[in-house]
Amino acid sequence: MSKKNYIYYINDIKSKISSIETSVTEAHSLADISDKAEIEKLMVDIQSFKSTLNEID
Structure with missing residues (x-):
């Protein structure tokens, strides 16, 4: 894999992880208190x- 492709894929993964992080943060704010610890672990x-990923990049 060329370095250009490698960097593209790493950046794509970072972008998708940021979207997931946003969703999880929203879920945490809406969750019952009993579920917050599990979401915080996530x-x-x-x-x-x-x-x-930042160490790899």
């Missing part, structure tokens, strides 16, 4: 994944 996982 938010931490998303941040970890984004951090990994």
Whole structure:
């Protein structure tokens, strides 16, 4: 895979993850208190994944 394609795919993944993050944040604001901890765990996982992508890039 060429470097240009590689960078394109990494940026595409970052964009999609940002969209997911927005949806999860909205879900967190609308969730019952009993569900917030599970959503917060997902938010931490998303941040970890984004951090990994930034290290790769």
